[in-house]
Amino acid sequence: MRALVKTEAGPGLELLDVPRPRVGINDVLVRVHKAGICGTDVHIERWDAWAQRAVTPPLVIGHEFVGTVVEVGSNVSGFAPGELVSGEGHVVCGRCRHCLAGRRELCAHTIGLGVGRDGAFAELVALPMTNIWHHWAGIDEDVAAIFDPLGNAVHTALAFPVLGEDVLVTGAGPIGLMAVAVARHAGARHVVVSEPNAYRRDLALRMGATLVLDPAERAPADTFAELDMVEGFDVAMEMSGHALALRSALGAMAHGGRVAVLGLPTEPVPIDIGDLVLKMLTVRGIYGREMYETWYKMSVMLRSGLDVTPVVTHRFPFTEHEAAFAAARSGESGKVLLDWTA
Numbered sequence: 001m002r003a004l005v006k007t008e009a010g011p012g013l014e015l016l017d018v019p020r021p022r023v024g025i026n027d028v029l030v031r032v033h034k035a036g037i038c039g040t041d042v043h044i045e046r047w048d049a050w051a052q053r054a055v056t057p058p059l060v061i062g063h064e065f066v067g068t069v070v071e072v073g074s075n076v077s078g079f080a081p082g083e084l085v086s087g088e089g090h091v092v093c094g095r096c097r098h099c100l101a102g103r104r105e106l107c108a109h110t111i112g113l114g115v116g117r118d119g120a121f122a123e124l125v126a127l128p129m130t131n132i133w134h135h136w137a138g139i140d141e142d143v144a145a146i147f148d149p150l151g152n153a154v155h156t157a158l159a160f161p162v163l164g165e166d167v168l169v170t171g172a173g174p175i176g177l178m179a180v181a182v183a184r185h186a187g188a189r190h191v192v193v194s195e196p197n198a199y200r201r202d203l204a205l206r207m208g209a210t211l212v213l214d215p216a217e218r219a220p221a222d223t224f225a226e227l228d229m230v231e232g233f234d235v236a237m238e239m240s241g242h243a244l245a246l247r248s249a250l251g252a253m254a255h256g257g258r259v260a261v262l263g264l265p266t267e268p269v270p271i272d273i274g275d276l277v278l279k280m281l282t283v284r285g286i287y288g289r290e291m292y293e294t295w296y297k298m299s300v301m302l303r304s305g306l307d308v309t310p311v312v313t314h315r316f317p318f319t320e321h322e323a324a325f326a327a328a329r330s331g332e333s334g335k336v337l338l339d340w341t342a
């Protein structure tokens, strides 16, 4: 099969013919239709300091995908060839305290698809049956391909109740953009987006943001009067991984505000703990998706009017992976998809 492979420790990726994945007794083999490029894939392609620590070549990368089941292991039930599925990209141990308690998203032994095991930028991908999610017939395959990052957005946006609340989203990358739509769907009053990139601010408005701002020109706290807010934001979602964004969010919260942090800074970030204490803020880290309540919520919200389609801005056949990665790196993009059926 053809696959996009990190062949050696260094920048770049190669499109190669590789053996098809081994299908264990508990595994499901999927023929990939479409796959999304994530920031993680860009890090691995570029071979930055994080990738050098996390990845051992050779490795097939990629973890956001949709496809059809082609084969199941002898122990698998509930999945049959031809069914449309996506995969949860975190493969958990199944045996630790959290896994046994059904809180698999807290597993400390998670292995990432396309990071610690061969991934989905390939014609075929194999995953344990416990990582496979059925789609309903008729789902838009572009949206099905990005259930993994949509799950990040849903997990973050639903971490705290947003009904009637004023919400700040810092960072309008693909996940922040989808979080805007989810927060609106879940009943937020205002969703203010802070994002330096004009292309993405524009996309944020299309996803339902009430107001967008460039952090170089205006602080989130400068919007209260315009939006008829009394004290500050009730809920913030940090989705940029940038220190200034997190600090501006903490500074713009109302007393008792709640801050969900998904963005991953590359270095430690100093914050004003006094602000946090005196405002009695709750700060919660968000990693991955809840298995599988987030997946259920995604499916039912999409079937009851949640629309995230504007986030997909670019589509390429897998043979044009270099152009696809360039689009993802450029910042002049939302989500970039690779078509593996061509």
Ligand code: NAD
Pocket (backbone or CB within 6 Å): 038, 039, 152, 170, 171, 172, 173, 174, 175, 176, 194, 195, 196, 197, 200, 215, 239, 240, 241, 242, 244, 245, 261, 262, 263, 264, 265, 286, 287, 288, 289
């Ligand atoms: P991304 O990295 O493309 O988006 C980040 C956005 O933040 C960019 O559009 C950038 O212009 C913007 N930004 C930069 N400085 C800013 C500032 N000062 N204020 C506001 N915005 C600013 O992409 P993404 O894929 O949406 O990921 C968002 C973040 O989430 C990244 O940090 C990523 O590493 C992290 N992430 C976390 C998880 C998890 O499970 N916790 C999963 C995936 C990604």
Ligand code: ZN
Pocket (backbone or CB within 6 Å): 092, 093, 094, 095, 096, 097, 098, 099, 106, 107, 108, 109
């Ligand atoms: Zn575990």
